[in-house]
Amino acid sequence: MNYYGDSLNRLIDEFGRLPGIGQKSAQRLAFYIINQSEDKAVSLSEAILAAKKNIKYCSVCCNITDADPCAVCGSPKRDASTVMVVEDPRDMAAYERTNEFKGTYHVLHGAISPMNGIGPNDIKIKELLNRISEGNITEVILATNPNVEGEATAMYINKLIKPVAENVKITRIAHGVPVGGDIEYVDQVTLSRALSGRQEM
């Protein structure tokens, strides 16, 4: 039955379609909205439209951005000759938070995953090849996720770049035991990777 009227039911439905928001949460959010001042509802509503409208891909690294080129590619402090290839803008943000990396990024927006119907042409690999063919890049760091899809994508890109860019160093981020982790609880594959990747002290 229609307990609350169409407008509120529609809002509950809309919230319920968002990922991780169930029926109860959707109801709580909708009630929160209607109990707030109109300003706040307008503000949320506008933010949704603005994000959808203003967001575009950076023409250099394919990161999502308002301004083209994005803040990283546009910064004179960054070393454009080193490119870290990540799957997702959130992975880029995670690396930015380390404050360690001074190069630039390339965002693939996904990983090759035949199971999910995602092939090499569905992610931004062509754009990466174009960047490399311009000849200013000296190192490509493959920082795709350490899972099946990420590893396959890294291997695919490696094979693709190798023949066309002989002077480009291609590296993969290290696998190993996470800092602060407990060796007892680390899985076998990670442990054997940590062993084979051991470095002299």
Place this chain on the structure above:
Amino acid sequence: MNYYGDSLNRLIDEFGRLPGIGQKSAQRLAFYIINQSEDKAVSLSEAILAAKKNIKYCSVCCNITDADPCAVCGSPKRDASTVMVVEDPRDMAAYERTNEFKGTYHVLHGAISPMNGIGPNDIKIKELLNRISEGNITEVILATNPNVEGEATAMYINKLIKPVAENVKITRIAHGVPVGGDIEYVDQVTLSRALSGRQEM
């Protein structure tokens, strides 16, 4: 740092202000929005504005509604002489789902709670008294929550109505052990209420 651009950061902030949505969830929701088609973003955005704009209180029962009177008060099948007083529209919806109650409701939109600065004038008690003074009501069922605020509110309303409406029966929903519950785990107050409220079989 501004990793994603202003529009997306603003959307993440806006989502993060909603109840029960932390930083990580806000980020996930914002990325979901920008990866959806524009229709869906517009649809959510409009639903928020429409709910805020169209929602009003029913002039009879103070329930939130698009149309005045609300679906319950406007229905000829409902018995307007019996009024169930609830704290919240969601409480009303909970009773509606039982399909047992054929009377109408009165939604207080809160309970008296001096600790939170909510007095009798902050909830819809005046509107209830006005309804009763019109003289068509024969029973008022106090269905406020079974907690300190709800009990205090029920007692307050009872005292207020008694002198002005001698022919109106005032009742309170029964306290007792919940159906499907396990007596072993029911708290003492509920158990003693269940005992004192025992009924002949």
